[in-house]
Amino acid sequence: MCPSGSFSLKDEVTERIPNPAHHHLFPASSPLCVAAYNLAASNLPPEILNHSLRVFLYAKHFYESHETFAGLPYPAPVASPVVNISQVFVASILHDLGVSETINGPQRFEVCGADAAVSLMENFPDESTHAERHDVWTSISAHTSPGIAERYSTMSRLVRFAVLTDFGRGDLVAKERKMEVEKDLPRGEVEKILGDAVVVQALNKDGESAQGLKAPKVSWPWSLVRSHQESMEAGVTPPGGVNRAF
Numbered sequence: 001m002c003p004s005g006s007f008s009l010k011d012e013v014t015e016r017i018p019n020p021a022h023h024h025l026f027p028a029s030s031p032l033c034v035a036a037y038n039l040a041a042s043n044l045p046p047e048i049l050n051h052s053l054r055v056f057l058y059a060k061h062f063y064e065s066h067e068t069f070a071g072l073p074y075p076a077p078v079a080s081p082v083v084n085i086s087q088v089f090v091a092s093i094l095h096d097l098g099v100s101e102t103i104n105g106p107q108r109f110e111v112c113g114a115d116a117a118v119s120l121m122e123n124f125p126d127e128s129t130h131a132e133r134h135d136v137w138t139s140i141s142a143h144t145s146p147g148i149a150e151r152y153s154t155m156s157r158l159v160r161f162a163v164l165t166d167f168g169r170g171d172l173v174a175k176e177r178k179m180e181v182e183k184d185l186p187r188g189e190v191e192k193i194l195g196d197a198v199v200v201q202a203l204n205k206d207g208e209s210a211q212g213l214k215a216p217k218v219s220w221p222w223s224l225v226r227s228h229q230e231s232m233e234a235g236v237t238p239p240g241g242v243n244r245a246f
Contacts, residue, residue, distance in 0.1 A: 002098070002105025002112030021184075025053055026093070027086050032124040036090045039120060043100035047188035048197075051166060054185050056092035058162035058173055063088060067172065069161065074150040079135075083155045087132050090117060091139040091159050099197040106205075106213050108221050109198055114140035144220035167191070167246075195243035199228045220245075 019041065027033045040049055061067075063085060094117040098109030105112045114137040121128045121136065128136075139156040142149040149160035165173050202215035202225050215221035227245035231238055238244045 002103060002107055002115045022053060025185075026056060026089050030086045030089075030127060032121065032127040033086050033089050033093075035120060035124070036093050036117070039116070040093045040097060043097060043102050045193055045197075047190040047193050048096050048099065050185040050188070051190045051194070052093045052096055054166045054181055055095065055159065055162040056089050057181055057185075058165045059088050059092050059158040060085065061173065061177075062158050062161060067161075069150075069157070069172070072150075074147075074157075077151055077153050077157050079153040083135070083153075083158070084128075084132065087128060087136055088155055088158055090121065091136045091155055092162065094120075095140045095143050095159060095163065096194065097140075099194065099201065101201075104201050106210065108214060108216060108219060109201060110141045110144055114138075189240070189242075191242045191246050192240060195224055195246045196241075198224050199243065203228075 022037065022041075026037060040052055044052070062069075063083065094113055096109070096113060097103055097116055098111070098113030103109075103112045103116050105115070117140055118133050118137050121133050135153050135155050138152055139149070139159045142152060142156055143159050143163055149156045151157070161170070161172060164170055165178075198215075198221050202211050202221055205211045205214045211225075215225045223245040224243050227243050231244065
């Protein structure tokens with residue numbers, strides 16, 4: 001299990017007040033959501049925090065509009081057709097938490113972030129069930145796994161398509177709406193910052209075995225590491241410095 005002990009005390013993540021500019025963007029009446037926001041805001045670069053908030057807004061849009069994703073090559077999810085918007089927020093705001101050095105454990109960043117999210121949720125037993133915590137864990141851990149996240153559950157589907165939307169895949173959200181969201185939550189160089197963080201975590205592990213655990217073969221982290229190494233060997237800098245496998 002990845003490290004999460006730093007977030008075992010509920011007071012540490014509820015006593016701070018969220019950025020007023022973000023307060024209206026999430027279910028701030030929920031102590032769990034406030035704690036999840038504070039956990040992300042305290043550990044992620046602003047660009048990744050903004051990305052995570054955008055992911056929630058897109059997931060919320062899909063949720064409220066009863067988006068069926070008709071026409072896409074993915075049948076309905078196999079589990080949990082009903083979701084709680086607070087749980088969607090937790091999964092969205094913490095889906096990239098694993099790139100934080102505080103959460104940087106031996107396993108791939110998606111799993112480390114999922115472990116930390118569940119550890120946090122366990123401090124708020126009145127706001128989530130075991131099944132909901134499991135759903136959040138899977139939605140975070142599988143969010144870079146195409147064909148799996150889209151099918152596992154309603155929540156993992158919402159998060160997956162929201163992530164893809166924010167990175168310009170598909171047209172599920174109108175261009176005008178995306179421009180409006182990004183005006184309030186600027187992108188910055190999120191693709192470069194996120195891709196570099198995943199690569200650095202893996203390459204900083206000591207030894208081939210540890211690096212292989214952090215970036216297992218054929219995973220998204222592994223693809224990023226391989227692409228980075230190929231660029232380094234060729235002496236080529238990708239456009240904008242963004243990893244070609246992003």
